[in-house]
Amino acid sequence: xxxxxxxxxxxxxxxxxxxxxxxxxxxxxxxxxxxxxxxxxxxxxxxxxxxxxxxxxxxxxxxxxxxxxxxxxxxxxxxxxxxxxxxxxxxxxxxxxxxxxxxxxxxxxxxxxxxxxxxxxxxxxxxxxxxxxxxxxxxxxxxxxxxxxxxxxxxxxxxxxxxxxxxxxxxxxxxxxxxxxxxxxxxxxxxxxxxxxxxxxxxxxxxxxxxxxxxxxxxxxxxxxxxxxxxxxxxxxxxxxxxxxxxxxxxxxxxxxxxxxxxxxxxxx
Numbered sequence: 001x002x003x004x005x006x007x008x009x010x011x012x013x014x015x016x017x018x019x020x021x022x023x024x025x026x027x028x029x030x031x032x033x034x035x036x037x038x039x040x041x042x043x044x045x046x047x048x049x050x051x052x053x054x055x056x057x058x059x060x061x062x063x064x065x066x067x068x069x070x071x072x073x074x075x076x077x078x079x080x081x082x083x084x085x086x087x088x089x090x091x092x093x094x095x096x097x098x099x100x101x102x103x104x105x106x107x108x109x110x111x112x113x114x115x116x117x118x119x120x121x122x123x124x125x126x127x128x129x130x131x132x133x134x135x136x137x138x139x140x141x142x143x144x145x146x147x148x149x150x151x152x153x154x155x156x157x158x159x160x161x162x163x164x165x166x167x168x169x170x171x172x173x174x175x176x177x178x179x180x181x182x183x184x185x186x187x188x189x190x191x192x193x194x195x196x197x198x199x200x201x202x203x204x205x206x207x208x209x210x211x212x213x214x215x216x217x218x219x220x221x222x223x224x225x226x227x228x229x230x231x232x233x234x235x236x237x238x239x240x241x242x243x244x245x246x247x248x249x250x251x252x253x254x255x256x257x258x259x260x261x262x263x264x265x266x267x268x269x
Contacts, residue, residue, distance in 0.1 A: 022221050022252050025226065028090060059092050078142075117153055128159060148173075170260060176188065177189055
């Protein structure tokens with residue numbers, strides 16, 4: 001990809017920020033059912049210096065109905081996108097029915113690590129391609145420009161990743177890395193994320209993330225992944241905002257699509 005093509009592909013982050021490290025704050029599981037709290041989170045992030053973030057939007061969250069049929073929700077997303085936020089396709093249904101004869105490893109990942117939401121964990125190519133292209137087309141018809149795909153819980157089969165690439169997605173992310181699907185590059189970048197379903201999960205998350213944040217402070221890309229329920233737990237939310245306030249002094253808040261664009265330009269692509 002030429003430099004001209006790269007700038008056409010995505011808007012470049014401010015040149016003055018090129019010498020700084022970056023932070024991507026992503027808000028996951030965005031759907032009409034949680035629009036109110038999601039909007040509050042976006043406003044709170046702005047108050048703490050994060051002017052843009054990546055919004056991971058579920059096309060039909062838990063089969064509750066197409067997100068794009070809710071005009072108030074779509075208008076809200078379009079306004080955010082116009083302000084520089086990014087709209088990312090996040091699965092399709094965001095749920096995975098239990099399978100017969102699952103291995104212990106499968107059960108751990110799909111029932112304990114995530115609560116039956118690993119939709120793309122073992123999805124075959126054809127079905128993955130169908131769901132991703134359907135989401136892409138629905139978002140496009142609603143005036144939303146989605147260039148990235150992130151699987152629920154970052155559980156993405158090899159076949160589903162190939163489907164995302166063939167569907168025209170420019171990138172995906174996993175728990176430990178960001179993947180440029182066009183260039184074939186992978187960037188090590190562990191995300192900070194919380195599990196808040198149980199008291200013990202919240203406490204372990206807070207302890208582990210405090211250590212993880214210190215470990216990641218020297219890395220060029222800091223990723224903080226937020227889910228709407230995080231906001232309802234004061235101790236979790238205080239830690240999230242404290243990390244953001246500490247990081248924003250030396251980092252530029254950006255989106256995944258803009259960060260990928262800059263990496264391509266740095267490589268002369």
